[in-house]
Amino acid sequence: MHLPWCVRKCPYCDFNSHELRGTAPFEAYADTLLDDLDQELPLVTGREVATVFFGGGTPSLCPAPLIGRFLDGLASRLPMAADAEITLEANPGAIERGRFSELASVGINRVSLGIQSFQPRLLTAIGRIHDDREAWAAIDELAGSGISNVNLDLMFGLPGQTIAEAEADVAHAIAAAPTHLSLYQLTLEPGTPFHRRPPALPDEEACWAMEVAATESLETGGFSRYEVSAWARQGRMCRHNLNYWTFGDYLGLGAGAHGKLSLDDGRVVRRWRRRRPLVWLEGPRLEGEQALDAEQRRFEFMLNALRLWDGFSLELFEARTGLAAEYALAGLERGRELGLLAPFGKSAWRPTAFGRRFLNDAQALFLPASRC
Numbered sequence: 001m002h003l004p005w006c007v008r009k010c011p012y013c014d015f016n017s018h019e020l021r022g023t024a025p026f027e028a029y030a031d032t033l034l035d036d037l038d039q040e041l042p043l044v045t046g047r048e049v050a051t052v053f054f055g056g057g058t059p060s061l062c063p064a065p066l067i068g069r070f071l072d073g074l075a076s077r078l079p080m081a082a083d084a085e086i087t088l089e090a091n092p093g094a095i096e097r098g099r100f101s102e103l104a105s106v107g108i109n110r111v112s113l114g115i116q117s118f119q120p121r122l123l124t125a126i127g128r129i130h131d132d133r134e135a136w137a138a139i140d141e142l143a144g145s146g147i148s149n150v151n152l153d154l155m156f157g158l159p160g161q162t163i164a165e166a167e168a169d170v171a172h173a174i175a176a177a178p179t180h181l182s183l184y185q186l187t188l189e190p191g192t193p194f195h196r197r198p199p200a201l202p203d204e205e206a207c208w209a210m211e212v213a214a215t216e217s218l219e220t221g222g223f224s225r226y227e228v229s230a231w232a233r234q235g236r237m238c239r240h241n242l243n244y245w246t247f248g249d250y251l252g253l254g255a256g257a258h259g260k261l262s263l264d265d266g267r268v269v270r271r272w273r274r275r276r277p278l279v280w281l282e283g284p285r286l287e288g289e290q291a292l293d294a295e296q297r298r299f300e301f302m303l304n305a306l307r308l309w310d311g312f313s314l315e316l317f318e319a320r321t322g323l324a325a326e327y328a329l330a331g332l333e334r335g336r337e338l339g340l341l342a343p344f345g346k347s348a349w350r351p352t353a354f355g356r357r358f359l360n361d362a363q364a365l366f367l368p369a370s371r372c
Contacts, residue, residue: 001033001052001070002254003059004277007094011127014189016256016275017057028281029254030066034073036253036273036285041077043261044251049078051085051240054108060090060099068106085110085149085239092138093130100145110149110238112182113138117158118172125159125199126186139176149236151180156214157207158186159199166210167217174221179236183214184229228307228359245308247301247320255280266322267291295368297321298328302366306341306359311350331365340365 005024006017052074054067067088074080087110088103100111117123118132130138142150152173156166173181185207188195202210215225223231227245230238243250252259256275262268274280274287292300301321305312314325321327325347332349335341340355340362355362 001054001059002057002252002257002273003029003054003062004057004255005061006056006058007061007091007129008127011193012186012189014192015057018277020061024061024277025281026062026066029277030062030070032281032285033070033253034077037074037077037251039286040251040253040259040271043263044078044249047078047249049074049080049084051243052087053240054088056089058091058094059088060094060103064099064102064106064108067103067108071107087112087151087238087240089114090138091130092134093128095134095138095141097141100141100147104146109147110151111142111147112151112153113142113178114153115173116153116155117169119165119169122158122161122165122169126155136176148179150178151182151238152176152178153182153184155184155186156210157202159201161202161210163206163209163213167213170214170217174217174223179233180238181218181223181231182229183211183218183231185211226309228309228356245304246312246316247304262320262322268297268322293368294321294323294327297323298331299363299366299368302328302331303363306351306355306362308350309356311344311348313345314347314349328366335362335365 002016004016004018005020007020009017009019052071054062059067071086086108088108089112090100091114103111115135116126116128118135120131123131139152154169154173156169170183186201188198188201201207218225218231222233224234225231226237227241230241232238242248247260249261250259251261252271252273254273255277256273258270258272260268260270269289269291271289272287273285298321301317305316314328317323317328318325332341332343335349335355336343338361339352340358341349342352342355343349351359351362
């Protein structure tokens, strides 16, 4: 579920997010999300909902009763797993006292909190609207809300950041005692203010040193890395994101949302919504649909699954793409020759340490012929 409004758009962000000007039409938006769901229902009849993710934008701006209204409507239309993971993204600068308790009362059981850094200078450098005090206040709010499954988003390679500052951020994050940590290197995405006017960033060697130091600290702190940018305590991996990374099916609802479904007729289809919130509200909401051919399915599977630290099995490749395992073998063997990929177990593959550092090269081995 995409909730596209932010208080202010960050200069590094290339997501489909829109600055609030006045009051967002949250009530109409929540109701229209259910209409959007109704449009997709014939494609997923009888399927059980295992996870729900409210992303943004800043979903924590939306009043909790409206989040609850959507979840109630979802449960009345599709069966929900008893242990469904229901996540909402939140910004420390957009949290009022008691908001997390309200969200827990309507069904949210996991929160992803966009900390990015605990240091005021760095938060200012990347255009965040919160400071370190608000970050800690939001963490304290969560601790008293009854929501115990918490992810912290953290970034490194920030403008002017030193290795010592990056280490301090990771230490603060560990001290906050989340169950999950997402650790990303800042990248300059096309179309963003940072891409048009690049700030001075740490060089590659410094960023690599930051990642190595973070790895040592997180492993010592009881976290296990299970994806390129994801760390979790035992049993707390993000099930929603694991579904993406294993090329699972998902509905995408809301302005600019994308979904991917395997249909009964054997097609694997991507469907996407119109991007601008008010245009999406007016309808029609569906902007396009594409059935993925064999090469696209192979590439998209590898694009995601090669991010996983434990790799994937060829049985999973066959189940999720509808293709024979042989269709992947040429690229896998080429990856082995280059030292990027390695087989393990009966029929599983994963990137080598070298391949993880140069993951784009491993993924490119599976690009569709028309893009090579």
